[in-house]
Amino acid sequence: MKTPLRLRTAAATGIAVTLAVTASGPAAATPTAGDYVALGDSYVAGPGIPETVSDSGICARSDHDYPSLVARAATPTAFTDVSCSGAVTDDMTGRQLGIAPQFDALTSNTGLVTLTIGGNDAGFAGIVVTCVVLSFSDPTGAPCEKNYNSGGTDQILQKLDEIAPKVGAVIQGIHQRSPHARVAVVGYPDLLPDAKSKCAVDVPVATGDVPYLNGIEQRLNQLLSAQAAANGAEFVDTYTSSVGHDLCQAPGTRWVEGLLDVQDAAPIHPNALGMANTAAQVLSGLQ
Numbered sequence: 001m002k003t004p005l006r007l008r009t010a011a012a013t014g015i016a017v018t019l020a021v022t023a024s025g026p027a028a029a030t031p032t033a034g035d036y037v038a039l040g041d042s043y044v045a046g047p048g049i050p051e052t053v054s055d056s057g058i059c060a061r062s063d064h065d066y067p068s069l070v071a072r073a074a075t076p077t078a079f080t081d082v083s084c085s086g087a088v089t090d091d092m093t094g095r096q097l098g099i100a101p102q103f104d105a106l107t108s109n110t111g112l113v114t115l116t117i118g119g120n121d122a123g124f125a126g127i128v129v130t131c132v133v134l135s136f137s138d139p140t141g142a143p144c145e146k147n148y149n150s151g152g153t154d155q156i157l158q159k160l161d162e163i164a165p166k167v168g169a170v171i172q173g174i175h176q177r178s179p180h181a182r183v184a185v186v187g188y189p190d191l192l193p194d195a196k197s198k199c200a201v202d203v204p205v206a207t208g209d210v211p212y213l214n215g216i217e218q219r220l221n222q223l224l225s226a227q228a229a230a231n232g233a234e235f236v237d238t239y240t241s242s243v244g245h246d247l248c249q250a251p252g253t254r255w256v257e258g259l260l261d262v263q264d265a266a267p268i269h270p271n272a273l274g275m276a277n278t279a280a281q282v283l284s285g286l287q
Contacts, residue, residue, distance in 0.1 A: 034111015036076035037178070038067030039092065039102045043188055044083035044116045046275050047266040048257075058097055059084035064272050066186070067114060069279035074286075076112065080105045085266075088120045089166040092173060103177060110178035114236075114282060116186045117170060118220055121163045127156060128268055131213060132259065135206040142208025156216050164223050171231040183233035186282060187221040189242035189274055190214075191256055199248035203258055236285045238278045245274070 038044060045054070046065035054061030061083060062068070071079040082102045084091070092103045106113070131144035148155045167185075174183050193199060196210040205213065221239050228235040247258035247268060255274030257265040265271040270278065 034076055034180075035078040035080065035107065035109050036067070036071055036074065036112045036114075037105045037110050037181075038065075038070075038079075038081040038083050038114050039105070039174075040083045040114070040116035040186075041087040041120050042083075042085035042266065042269055043119060044081075044114070044186075045085050047085045047269060048262075049265050049270075049272050049275060054084070058086065058099060060266070061085075062275075064275055066275045066278040066282060069276060070114065070282050073279070073283055074112075077109070083116075086120060087117065089117055089163070089170050092117075092170050103173060106174060106177040106181075108178065108180070110181045112286075113174050113178060113181045113183045114186055115170065115174070115183065115233075116188070118163055118167055118224060119188060121166060122156065122159050122220060124220075125268070127213075127216075131206070131209050132204045135204050135209065138206055140207045142212055143206055144209040145212040157219060160216075160219055160223055164227055167224060167227040168231050171227060171233045175232060182286075183228075184236050184282060184285060185224050185228040185233050186236040186278065187224050187238050188217060189238045189256060189270060189278065190244075190246045191217055191268065192246050192248065193243075196248075199246075200250045200253070201248055201258070201260075203248040203260075234285060236278075236282050238281045241277055241281055242274065245277075 044065055044067060045059055046062035047060035049062035049064050051063050052060055053063045061081060065083065067081045067083065082105045084096055084099060087096055093101050095101060130147065134143040134147060137143050171183060174181065192210050192214045194211050194214050196207045225235040242255050245253060245255035247254055247256040251263055255270060255277055257263060257267055257269060257271050259267050
């Protein structure tokens, strides 16, 4: 039987999170059995968010990434964050540039696992760079969408179809190593609005490519949700709550940094406010 962690009220970077994990009312602040292990990529690790605490310059893991905030609000027996910037699904069982496989952190005592993965498998960083470069050739059109559909089939959507079983295999691998763990697959926050007219500040993405990239991200989140449901895990939606806080909003409103005027986070990555929201969604999902 999987034993959920007991949670308490916490404040995460100014966002108060009040939780109850039983139908009868708020849980007490005492710990229950079970370790918490966080797995995933840079959207877990939080590169650029003060302060960096990972023992590897590659991982760039922050002490204000969402697992750290979740761990401060929960009382797991132990907490291990092995998330790493640049991680792909293969890095769960393989070595990432000399770093131990992330699955090495899983044990039979693990009671909760959070996972965010898939963005790097899709090559999202390269996609963004391509879209930015192409935007200068046709700023009011959709040159990036045209590029990725040049063969008659959307290459990004095709890649997502290939990623789906890899995500499913990762979830199954967690269950095998930690059979008593509750597994939460955490989605990606809103990066761009569904129309460029909703941007408060300009971004170097063509007008037609803003909704195109928004749709691609939503497809990625749908993939993660479907694989979670098919493989005995839960999906945590961080997209819905972050709409209106995308990378082309003003500082203080945006929860994801853009390419220009980047503040205390890596470009095109969640900032401290974004991590706080993700932690809040994870904690709410654990009720």
